[in-house]
Amino acid sequence: MNVDPPHPPLPGIGRRALLAGGLGAAGLALAGCGGTTAAATGAPVPIRQWNLFTGGDGARMVEMHDRFADEHPEYDLRPTTYLWGNPYYTKFAMGAAGGRSFDIGTLHLSRVKGMGAGTLIDPVPRDVLAEFGITEETVRPALWEKATVDGELYAIPLDTHLVVTYYNREVCEQAGVLESDGTLVRTSGVEDLFDVLAAVKEVTGHFGIVMDTTGAWRQFWSLYRQLGGEMALEDELGLDDDKALQSLDFLRRVSEEGLAPKASDAPGTPARFQNGIAGLMLAGNWELPTMQDAGMDFGMRPFPGVFGDELGQGDSHVFVLPHRREPDEEAVRASVAYAAWMLKNSIIWAGGGHTPAYLPVAESEDYAALEPQAEYRAAADDVQLDPDAWFSGSAAALMSEANSVMAGVHNGSSTPEETLAAFKRAVQKLIDTPPPV
Template sequence: MRKQETTGSRSAPVLGRRAFLAAGMAAAGTALAGCGPADTVLSGKQRLRQWNLFTGGDGARMVEMHEAYRKQHPGIDFQPSTFQWGNPYYTKFAMGAAGGRAFDIATLHVSRIRGLGAGTLLSPVPTDLLAQHGITRDTITPNIWDKCTIDGELFAIPLDTHLMVNYFNRPVCEEAGVLDSDGNLVAVSDEDEFFEVCAAVKEVTGQYGVVTDTTHAWRPFWSLYRQLGGELTLEGELGIDDDKALRALDFLRRLSQDGLAPKSSDGAATPANFQNGIAGLMLSGNWELPTLKDAGMDFGMRPFPGIYGEELGQGDSHCFVLPVRREPDEDAVAAAVEYAAWMLKNSVTWAGGGHVPAYTPVTEGREYADLQPQANYRHAAENVQFDPSAWFSGSAAQLQADAGAIFTGVHTGAVTPQAALNRFKRAAQNLIDTTSPV
């Protein structure tokens, strides 16, 4: 920090009480920001500042893992901080990373790496150091590792995969006759088969066959669009296959307009509707698993249904990233990488929340195989469908928000699939034409 320069023999001003308190508070804030004496010097321990966006069930598991980490690392002054999920976190992350001193390691969604400044705000991961802890491409789900690699450099250490799956109420589906000999929901291979299953389940519930979050319709849309082989180019002139997009949107329309699914069901109502027996099936993210388990519900899970071929589901991955530093700090980087490796190796605890660990020795181990129903959809993570690449795309990004606001009208009947597609194309092109803030 620069000291205030003095000129000639001018004496220092006398601080009043308020000015003195303000100066003290400013000094305290500066120390917290990293301009004061390093905590490492004061405590004799290596400081490790970690930022994350995990609350609820995920937050509880993260705390559990952090407590275990602390016990095994008495020489680390571990300082985790949890912030509000979504845009608030990513705004704070970008500001903190730009400052260069806010954290030593942080959690991101893999889909946001490019948009948040790989090489500008994010530093490449030292793969040689990571390999010393037993983490290499050979020990990570290959498609996830590749997604974390940009121009030949690894910019993130993947922790998990989370994706759209198909939940089923076991007693309801058994009565409906849609379980196989192993007690799992039957697989489907086209639209008609899926609608037939939904209709059979609806006969039992008396209300609906399936429920999905209509306010976040991007996730099922992207799952269906990718099953059809659809591509989306978000650079220059928008590139989209209209026919495939319309087919995916018409599927969502039929689901609600035929009375097989509610026309309106937001993020909180969707698992509640499934839990209360309003519908016997649910298309949602695997992160709803803890809520249903805590409720004592008898349910199963399988990959997102293969309506148009493969059982491909939209999803993302949580990962650990390192900031670009103003000044090199090899000790802090070493501690951060070791922390990430420890979290990966102990991620069977994390799997309790429904996420599929990226570290394959965990997913291939006996302890994970005994996790039910998690083990029934783990193979779906090998081909998770990430959002298209752009600074405005990915988890909690503007493309998802715009698509959700537009596509929800397809469920309610407020707009036709064609009108929704036209609006989405205009919104996407506006984002393409907007300069990235990073």
């Protein structure tokens, strides 16, 4: 989560994956390697890869890395895994500033501009990428467009991950809110959704739906975008107050009326859903393996259409090339070959809930056969990426500030008006702060 929220560390993550504790020896020590190229000696070309995947995502990444290594003896893949969020982004910035620390890294697409596209991050050579079968026509258009800055491609999108609706089939069947094919009814508007939640609450005896109230930005941005709200983060904050208040008032009402808990953190939210305390859950699609491991009979569909289309906040994991002090075409070519292979084999990655960005996989029969992934596959076409700013995106300051103040509308400690005022003050302070890159 990625994406998404941090996952618990995975014990024994794999023979090719190095966890954060191995940074000094495995990562930065490689920065001093130089001399004769691998091609000249006939040795495998090293690919030093940095990522932020632990937990279930980490397990799938290791599976893909092992397959890549088995199929490509001409490369020596050397992955290093760091903790999700700011620990990783700090390491990334330091490593990229050094100019020789790693060959290819993983970022969230929403962070590419803020992490230094054109300074700490080098453009991806499109001609080389095309040689390996990845072009603008094979990647989701919105992601390719977001990955392009000033006409240069700075990221290779791997997936889309976003907030969706999980539903407990047994509970929802008892509540009478399933279609004849066993899928959750589609709602339109606040009151329609509240009627469904009330029916589900009658069955659970507790709540209709649960969501991470400590991560309210994801819900807020989904609702605000459904209303057509825009947010400008340049010299001054540009925000539609009426639309923002409507979105915040929905979060207030759903908790105040007892349809959702007033407080539920990231670990507690899926636990409540698993335990049947709520029949529905708003959460990232990366929680899918957790529910499968629990043996639940559940389904998934896009974020509900509260104020319009079923739009949900989300992001994309991407591969980027760190800036190099000295050009190294061999290393760049090897890194691009690795990224292209990962996209073409992303059906494995899709098993964890993420929707492939590579269209031949996303539109394949194999992906259509995945359940419940296929239920929300269309949502990836309309993923609502965070607004552009150096402080915006996954695990960035904008999300952190929003989460901090917006929890108050759920627990009743602040009104929507008070919450909006606090949010605007916090964002303006970020706008007034000079970017670090």
